[in-house]
Amino acid sequence: MLISNLKTKKMKKHLKYIIGLLSCALIVSCNDYLDVQPETSYLEEDVFTREAGIQTVLNGIYTNMTQGSTYGGNLTMSTVEIFGQQFDLSELDHVWEQYGKYDYEDASVQGNVDAIWSNTYINILNINNFIAGLDTYPDIISTEKENLLKGEAIALRAMLHFDMLRLFGPVYSEFPTELAIPYNVEAKANLTPILPANEVMVHILNDLSTAEQLLANDPIIEYGKIAVLEEDADDLDENDPAYGFEGPDFYRFRNLRLNYYAVKALQARVHLYAGNTVEANNAAQYVIDEASKHFEWINPVDIIGSNPDRIFYPEIIFGIQNRKIEDRHDNYFIDDLNIKSILVANPSQLEADVFENNQNDYRYNSTWILPNTGSKSFRTFYKYANITSDQQFMQPLIKMSEMYYIVAETSVDNATALLYLNSVRFNRGLVDVEIGVVVKDEITKEFRREFYGEGQLFFYYKRNNFLAIPNGSSDSGTIPMNNSKYIVPLPLSETDYRQ
16 A cells, blocks of 8 residues: 555654654555554654754655665666666566566566555655655754755655656646646645646646755855855865765765756756747756756766776766665676576667667767676676776766757757757767758667666657657567557556545
């Protein structure tokens, strides 16, 4: 049973949800989640009357996003990527076979879909409780810090709802008024009405607008990714390489937080999905103009050698620190996995179709590697392998390259579109495409190359309502697409409870 589906329970002074946040454990059962015994729970006053307690709650929200059920797996590396036909599942009885067939009646598929839904809405409740806690206990932290943290939380609420809309909602460009998902803004576990997609979109954009205002003084604007709040400046060594969240460091690493520029980038992404091309263009252009000084293109030197940066860290506007990212890589992609279990691209399609036989592309030669153990005769996926630095524990969620694609897609003239598209290509080791190409086709090719293991391709196809997409399990070939494949049904735990 989902947290959003439980009969209304008044939130009491004991913040039972805090236990899950403090332990950073995966919450599977809603009953277990709500029924933590009072003697082991934390009092609301104990948490929200201390800055350290406030920080711990928000850290727990970010940490829960790294669970394999959501952004640490299903929404980035596995389930949603398979829906986007990124991997070859042609081996007989492949464990992911039914996902590639969009068999939403299959028990395994249903289980993962339920996990995505339930754990996302649990975290949304956590966010709402966090916002309510800040409002209930004002003046514990400075106004500057409170605006920063509340802005992040509200933006996270918008982002989580948006991804639920993209996954479970209708094809928005065709059916914006069809029922989609609930939008939860209250700090209680109650039955929230399922709203039409366009009403959900209004809530998302309103939350992002509020977050933008709260984050107007985000230190990332002046200092970049490693920022210092003015009130904490005396407590820090500017050259301190410390990487973490404790004490003043909590506010420093802004690319690990849903920061001001990430909010603007989300506005671009959301407006584009809603068909608001002018607004999408304006928001993406703003990020490019204002944030590029802090989020520079990857230096090709950093992609090669013994410690390659395969996630292109300098370009990530927002990502989450996933300490289990290498374990997840091993679960899905490591080359010694059985052929019936491994997620790998079709070799011929990867080389000829996706990368167009161009091995100069940084995304190809750094991420797709032929195992030196001889365990596989084809290239396997290495984006999240061989972690050797803290930076590489980042799960990319929003990148600068997407802003260039959005401007290219929404530009009113072909020359401008090509300028932005070619900016990405140049910084991926490719030559320019020239006037005469179909820009939309080139952007589609770029999405296939750029976002492997990041969960964006399926949503791109759905936004554009492609009637056919490349079949990941064949050398060429396509799969016909329709509403029955693009719209992931709400989990039974949701629909059964509403009957």
